Amino acid sequence: MRLRIRFSKMGKVRFVGHRDVARIVERALRRCGVPITYSEGFSPRVRMSFGLALPTCYESEAEYLDVPLSPDSIVDGQIACIGWGQGKLHNEQQMQIALSEALPTGFDVVALTVEPKGGGSLQETVVTCGWKFDILGAVAREVEDAIERALAGSEIETERKKKNELVRENIRYGVYDLRMDGESERGPIVIAELSAKPRVIRPSELVDVLAPGAEMGIARRTHQWIEHEGQWQEPLTPSKSPQLKEYS
Amino acid sequence: MTSLWPRLEPLLPRVEKPARYIGCEDGACTDIYKPDATSWLLTYPDTYEIGLPNQGLQILYELLNERPDAFAERSYAPWTDMEAQMRSNGLPLFSVDTHRPAEEFDILAFNLSAELVYTNVLNCIDLAGLAVRASQRGDADPLIGAGGHCAYNPEPLTDFIDFFVMGDGEEVIAEITTTVGEWRKSGKPPGSRENVLRALTQIAGVYVPSMYEATYDGTKLVGVQPKHPDVPVSVQKRTVADLADWPYPRNQLVPLTEVVHDRLNVEIFRGCTRGCRFCQAGMITRPVRERPASQVREMVSKGLERTGYDEVSLTSLSTADFSNIEEVVTGTIDEPGTCGRVSVSLPSLRVDAFTVGVAAQVSRARRTGLTFAPEAGSWRMRQIINKLVTEEDLYEAVRSAYSQGWHRMKLYFLTGLPSEMDEDTLAIADLAENCVAIGQEYTKKASVTVSLGGFVPKPHTPFQWFGQNESAELRRKVELLRERLRRNKRVHLKWHAPEASTAEGITSRGDRRVGRVIEHVWRHGGTFQEWSEHFDLTLWEEAMRASELDIEWYVHRHRDENEVLPWDHIHAGLHKDFLWQDWQDALAGFGLEDCRWTPCYDCGACTEYGIEHVVASPVPPNGGSQGTGQDLAIGHVVPVDLRPRAEVGGT
Numbered sequence: 100m101r102l103r104i105r106f107s108k109m110g111k112v113r114f115v116g117h118r119d120v121a122r123i124v125e126r127a128l129r130r131c132g133v134p135i136t137y138s139e140g141f142s143p144r145v146r147m148s149f150g151l152a153l154p155t156c157y158e159s160e161a162e163y164l165d166v167p168l169s170p171d172s173i174v175d176g177q178i179a180c181i182g183w184g185q186g187k188l189h190n191e192q193q194m195q196i197a198l199s200e201a202l203p204t205g206f207d208v209v210a211l212t213v214e215p216k217g218g219g220s221l222q223e224t225v226v227t228c229g230w231k232f233d234i235l236g237a238v239a240r241e242v243e244d245a246i247e248r249a250l251a252g253s254e255i256e257t258e259r260k261k262k263n264e265l266v267r268e269n270i271r272y273g274v275y276d277l278r279m280d281g282e283s284e285r286g287p288i289v290i291a292e293l294s295a296k297p298r299v300i301r302p303s304e305l306v307d308v309l310a311p312g313a314e315m316g317i318a319r320r321t322h323q324w325i326e327h328e329g330q331w332q333e334p335l336t337p338s339k340s341p342q343l344k345e346y347s
Numbered sequence: 348m349t350s351l352w353p354r355l356e357p358l359l360p361r362v363e364k365p366a367r368y369i370g371c372e373d374g375a376c377t378d379i380y381k382p383d384a385t386s387w388l389l390t391y392p393d394t395y396e397i398g399l400p401n402q403g404l405q406i407l408y409e410l411l412n413e414r415p416d417a418f419a420e421r422s423y424a425p426w427t428d429m430e431a432q433m434r435s436n437g438l439p440l441f442s443v444d445t446h447r448p449a450e451e452f453d454i455l456a457f458n459l460s461a462e463l464v465y466t467n468v469l470n471c472i473d474l475a476g477l478a479v480r481a482s483q484r485g486d487a488d489p490l491i492g493a494g495g496h497c498a499y500n501p502e503p504l505t506d507f508i509d510f511f512v513m514g515d516g517e518e519v520i521a522e523i524t525t526t527v528g529e530w531r532k533s534g535k536p537p538g539s540r541e542n543v544l545r546a547l548t549q550i551a552g553v554y555v556p557s558m559y560e561a562t563y564d565g566t567k568l569v570g571v572q573p574k575h576p577d578v579p580v581s582v583q584k585r586t587v588a589d590l591a592d593w594p595y596p597r598n599q600l601v602p603l604t605e606v607v608h609d610r611l612n613v614e615i616f617r618g619c620t621r622g623c624r625f626c627q628a629g630m631i632t633r634p635v636r637e638r639p640a641s642q643v644r645e646m647v648s649k650g651l652e653r654t655g656y657d658e659v660s661l662t663s664l665s666t667a668d669f670s671n672i673e674e675v676v677t678g679t680i681d682e683p684g685t686c687g688r689v690s691v692s693l694p695s696l697r698v699d700a701f702t703v704g705v706a707a708q709v710s711r712a713r714r715t716g717l718t719f720a721p722e723a724g725s726w727r728m729r730q731i732i733n734k735l736v737t738e739e740d741l742y743e744a745v746r747s748a749y750s751q752g753w754h755r756m757k758l759y760f761l762t763g764l765p766s767e768m769d770e771d772t773l774a775i776a777d778l779a780e781n782c783v784a785i786g787q788e789y790t791k792k793a794s795v796t797v798s799l800g801g802f803v804p805k806p807h808t809p810f811q812w813f814g815q816n817e818s819a820e821l822r823r824k825v826e827l828l829r830e831r832l833r834r835n836k837r838v839h840l841k842w843h844a845p846e847a848s849t850a851e852g853i854t855s856r857g858d859r860r861v862g863r864v865i866e867h868v869w870r871h872g873g874t875f876q877e878w879s880e881h882f883d884l885t886l887w888e889e890a891m892r893a894s895e896l897d898i899e900w901y902v903h904r905h906r907d908e909n910e911v912l913p914w915d916h917i918h919a920g921l922h923k924d925f926l927w928q929d930w931q932d933a934l935a936g937f938g939l940e941d942c943r944w945t946p947c948y949d950c951g952a953c954t955e956y957g958i959e960h961v962v963a964s965p966v967p968p969n970g971g972s973q974g975t976g977q978d979l980a981i982g983h984v985v986p987v988d989l990r991p992r993a994e995v996g997g998t
Contacts, residue, residue, distance in 0.1 A: 111352075112603065114365035119604045126601070126655030137688070156360045183652045183684040201655070203371055203603060235357075315360075 100173055102133065102166040103334065104198070105210040107341030109158045112205030113317070117152040124164060127201035131194070132184015134172030150221035150323055150334075151228065151299055158319035160209070160341055161229070163221050163334055168213070178213065195338070209337035221323075221334065227275055229322030230291045232302045237310035239287040243279050245309045246289070250277060257304040273300045285316040295323070348380055351438060352446040358432040366604035367395035368429065370421075370443035373601035373654065376408070377444050379418040385528040387411055387419040387520075388442055388452040388489070392459075392467035393877060395423040395443070399600060400608040402662065403495060404458050406595040407516050417524045420444040420452070424467045425474070427875065433474065440474040449475035453531055454523075455489045457508070459497035462854035463847065463876040466869040468493070469507060479866065481509050481557060487535040490527065490543070498554075499584075499631050500806040502571070502913040503854050505556035506862035509544060513552050513917060514584030514631075515617070517593050522550045548578045552585035554917065561859045561913075566900060568858055571916045581916045584631070588958050590617055590638040594646060601654045610658035610692065611650040615643050615675070619664035620942045620960070623722070624733045624933050625761060627805035628664055630926075631919040633952030635943055636961045640671035644678050652684055660692040667697040667705060668943075670963035676709055695720075698736045703747040717748050720759035723767075724774030730936045732764055733929075738778065745782045749789040756795055758782070762824045763802040763816035763848070765933065772824045775799070776831045776838070783837045796839045797832075799825060801848035803855055806914045807921060809929035814905040815852045818884070821845035846884040850876060852902035853887060858913035861901070863894040920952035 108120070115123070125145050128135050137143040150163035172179050178194055180187040189197060195211040202208070218224065234242060249255050255271040273294030280290045289309065293300040306315045324331045359365035370377070389408055391398025398404070404421065411419035420442035425433060433439070440449040449455055455475060457468050469479045472491060478484045481491065493504065494512035501511040512519055530543035548555045558578045562569040573580055587593055599611060616637040619629040638646075647659050659679060663669065679691055691709035696702045698719045706717060721741055722734045729736060748756060760775050779795045786793025801821040804810045816824075822845045832838050853861060867890035868876070875881040891898050906912070908927055915923070925948065932939060942948055943960055953959050 111369040111371050112366075114359050114369050115603045116364075116366065119366060122605065122609075123603060128655075129657065130652070130655040143688075156365065182686045183655075185683060203373055205371065314357075 100168045100170070100213055101216050102164075102168060102178075102194070103212050103214055104164045104166065104208055105335040105337060106162050106164065106202070107158075107160045107207045107209055108153065108162055108205060109160075109207075109319070109341060110205040112203060113156055113158045116155045117149070120153075120162075121147070121149065123203060123206070127198055128166065130183055130201045131197045132180030132182045132187060133166060133194070133198075134169045134179060134181045136167050136169050148220055148222070151225050151295055153320060154301060154303075156318075158317060160319065160321050160337070161323050161333070162320070163323060165221060167216065173213065192338075207341045209339055209341050210335040211338075212335060221325075224325040225295045225323045226326050226331065227273075227292050227324045228295050228299065228320055229276075229324070230293060230302045230318060231280070231288065231321050232291075232306075232318035233283045233288045233316035234286045234306055234310045235314045235316045237286045237313045239279065239282055242287045242289065242309050246277050246279065249274070249308055255305075255308055257308060259304055270294075270300050270304065274305075277305070283316065286313075290321075292322075292324075348445070348447055348451065350446045351441045351448060354436065354438055355441065355446060358429070358436060358438070361432055362429045363426060364396075364604060367423070368425070368443060369603070370446070371603055372399075374596075374598040375444055375600060376412045376418070376420075379412050379420075380445070381415070381418050383532075384415070385417045385454070385524045385531055386452045387417065387454045387456055387524075388422050388449050389419055390422040390424075390440075390449075390455055390457050390471055392424050392457055392464040392471055393461075393875075394426055395602075396604075396606045398423045398458070399602050399606045400612060401458055401460070402596070402612055402614055403516065405600055406593070407456075407520055408600075409596050409598065410517060411520060411524070414521070414524065416528055417520075420447065422449060422455075422471070424464075424471055424875075427881075430470070430474065430874075439476045440471055450477065450489060452489050453527055454492055456492040456494065459493050459495040459504075461877060462497055462503075462851050463882075465504060465854055465865050466873050466876055468504065469866060469869040470874045472507065473869075479507055479869075481505075481507055484509075484540075486537050486540040488540075490540075492523070496628060496631065497855075499627070499917055499919055500856065500914040501554055501556060501917065502561070502859050503857040503861040503865060505859050506866070509555065509557070510547050511554040511556070512585070513554060513582055513919070515587045516585070517587050517595075519550060519552045519585045523547065523553065526550065545575070545578070548573075551583055554582040556859075559916070566897075568911050568913060570911055571859075571913070581918050583918045583956070584920060586634075586920075586956055586958060587617075587636070589961055590614070590636045591642055591961075594638075594642055597646075597649075599650060599654060601656075608660065610660055611647070611654055611656045612660045612662050613643060613646045613650060614638065614663065615661045615666065615669050616663045618960075619668075621665060621668075622733050622929075622939050622941065624731075624809040624929060625722070625764065625802060625805070626664075627808050630808050630921060632664070633920060633950065634958060634960045637670060637963055640675050640963065643671075643675050647675075647679050648682055648684070651682070651689065657685065657688050658690045658692060660694060662694060665695050665697055666693045667699075667702040672705060673708075676705055680709065698744050699740050700743045700747040703744050703751065706748070707751045716755075716757060717753050718757040718759065719744060721778065722759065722761050723764060723771065724760065724776070724778055725771040727936060728764060728767060728771040728774070730938050731766060731933050732761075733933065733938055735938045735940075738781075741778065742781065742785055746785050746788075749786040749793060754786070754790050754792040754794065756782070757798060758795060759798050759800070761800050761802045762828075763821050765810060765813045767824075769824075769827060772827055773831055776828055776835075779832070779838045780835060783835070787837075794837045794839065796841060797828075799828065799840065799842040801843060801845045803848050803851045805855055806912070807917075807919045807926070809926050809933055811856065811912065811926065812906040812908075812910075812930055814903045815848070817903055818845040818849045821848060844879060844882065847876075847879070847882050849884060849898065849902060850882070850887045853891065853898065856913070857901055860894065860896055864890040864896060867893055918955070920950070920955045922949070922951040922955075925950045 177188040199208040276292035280288045411417045490509045493508045498511045618632040618635040723729045804813045873886045
């Protein structure tokens with residue numbers, strides 16, 4: 100069995116890199132007494148696998164994590180905690196609350212299930228990601244026009260840095276959805292659904308297309324979609340909206 | 348209170364590792380703002396990754412935030428990319444807790460744990476929007492304080508710092524808070540700064556350099572004298588008598604991004620009396636104060652549960668010397684909450700088999716590196732520095748380690764020690780090769796890393812009179828060893844840049860005149876001098892020339908008994924004549940045993956302050972007072988063959 104967890108990452112913690120997120124989650128799992136398992140070998144590591152890595156500085160409502168559980172850890176359909184949680188039996192909801200509390204402000208577990216292992220890894224099965232981002236100081240009308248032009252044509256040419264080299268690429272194939280969704284105090288808000296195959300297309304690549312020379316404000320991943328029997332679906336549907344505890 | 352976050356946030360995507368500027372650590376205090384309280388900004392003048400784990404800073408942070416009349420936030424030196432962003436966007440130094448500007452605090456307190464951070468201190472003061480020179484700051488500006496080991500020679504920083512704190516900070520911060528609180532309540536009117544500084548001189552352990560005047564006779568320092576009759580002639584360090592009263596930090600900060608020492612750290616004792624003569628920490632933190640084993644266990648247990656860490660470090664200057672080390676280690680490993688997955692790291696290990704036994708026990712979960720510090724290659728040299736580790740001790744330790752599954756270990760050495768000759772330097776290679784040979788009896792993979800540091804004499808140690816080796820000489824010794832070890836693929840030699848030792852030498856034993864040098868280096872872009880990619884000796888050489896000061900005089904010259912030293916008015920408890928005698932003993936090759944378990948030498952650290960060692964066990968741990976199995980009954984004379992007295996200075 101495994102835990103499949105969907106969590107959010109919002110506010111100041113968007114600046115934490117994904118390797119650091121792994122460390123943070125590992126500590127939280129231990130604090131809650133989740134019956135985690137370890138790799139073999141000289142330097143055993145906690146077994147867990149994340150979905151697609153989120154670029155540093157991006158927010159997310161849809162980060163995923165699979166944690167394999169030790170076989171004897173499900174008792175009467177409940178999770179038998181170990182370590183610092185020894186003696187506790189948690190159902191999914193209780194575990195979700197406990198993990199959310201153990202994570203730092205800005206991280207929130209929005210869905211959690213215990214399920215049999217199987218299926219491809221999240222990294223392999225995710226086909227597209229949903230994004231929401233704003234463009235600093237751009238003019239809404241112009242962005243709207245740019246979107247229309249982009250979708251009407253067969254080419255969306257972008258430039259990105261790859262090992263200190265500028266690579267030009269037509270990413271029209273990977274743009275499934277692109278539209279304006281009002282304005283924030285920073286600028287126009289854009290919603291996009293972008294391909295994760297063969298590589299993850301980042302919203303930042305679109306900024307130059309939509310508002311040449313402008314800078315991206317805050318970007319947030321809203322969904323990760325997987326293909327299941329010909330249908331696109333989310334690995335987990337949130338059971339609540341993410342909580343962003345306010346900063347003082 | 349003002350939060351700079353809205354202005355800071357847009358800059359963060361442009362810098363490396365932005366997580367170091369966001370705060371949000373578990374254990375951070377963000378709702379501590381008390382409008383009428385004395386506010387402290389505790390600043391570590393190096394990067395977040397280096398500064399965050401600092402235990403001293405975390406202890407004071409917690410203690411201050413527990414008080415109704417104070418609160419504290421933290422700040423770290425922004426990396427160069429962030430500094431550029433801050434300067435071009437007009438953003439001042441800020442706290443990471445609530446992102447308030449530094450200028451809004453009553454006190455900016457710096458932790459000085461290394462001399463090469465001094466230019467960063469100036470940079471932080473400047474980034475805060477304040478004049479770097481204390482004399483040019485206004486009445487209502489924050490007071491700039493500094494503490495930590497380097498504060499024991501405060502003189503090079505006296506132009507910039509308003510007050511220094513000597514010794515343990517736990518108690519003295521309360522007194523400073525009260526005094527500064529009164530100033531705060533007065534509204535800080537014109538002329539009040541002078542008064543609060545004068546009042547601070549009345550607190551034991553606090554040194555206010557502007558209340559003292561340094562006089563010179565040519566280049567020679569004549570003395571540092573108080574300007575007013577009520578200002579004490581000398582400043583005595585503060586020492587907490589019993590660590591059991593201070594179980595801090597209770598809520599160690601858990602950072603969101605990886606830092607050095609990224610684990611639970613529990614201080615098991617403070618002070619060390621092994622008497623290694625090069626070691627400033629061992630001299631200035633006396634006496635030994637052990638934390639009760641039960642309290643250590645509780646701090647470890649609660650700390651692991653609270654943080655979720657799977658590694659704990661039992662910190663001290665010589666961890667294997669803790670009276671109950673085995674009990675504490677076993678208890679920690681068997682703690683049910685850790686599921687047997689906890690690793691315990693033991694920094695500053697003694698060189699003996701007992702130590703390896705403990706280390707083997709702790710590495711059941713994950714094998715960590717093993718590091719020994721014989722410090723010098725030859726026995727003659729180790730007697731001079733009073734690191735009384737015999738070759739047999741080392742080989743026994745090494746054998747024990749290889750036989751228990753380790754493949755490699757690290758050996759720390761110093762070079763440029765008093766009276767060191769080439770045969771002493773080369774003896775390092777012999778030791779390392781012999782260690783590898785022992786290892787090869789157990790594993791084909793056996794290897795040893797030799798880490799070589801250039802010795803910089805430190806104030807308040809018996810070696811404070813010694814003329815430091817020139818960097819060319821240190822370089823020659825490194826090359827000598829490198830050449831000697833060139834063909835041995837199993838011994839890896841690493842060394843610190845000898846040039847950095849020269850800059851460290853200028854600042855470590857400098858007087859007030861060196862302030863000009865530090866300012867010059869800073870004004871010419873010399874920040875992050877601890878980082879090899881930013882260190883630049885030519886900056887320091889130019890600064891010395893511009894200030895008409897002589898590197899030879901400050902760094903490489905031997906001092907004599909009667910010379911007034913720049914820190915003579917600062918007292919770490921140690922009598923100057925004790926240190927001089929120990930210097931003479933060093934040159935004569937006399938070792939001095941650990942006074943924890945042998946009669947008192949009256950160094951002054953206990954007797955001056957009416958305190959004593961707090962040691963749980965009256966018998967030394969396995970292996971004798973220095974881990975050498977010496978016969979303790981003969982008193983302080985170490986039963987070893989002595990060579991004829993070596994000449995001062997050596998090579």
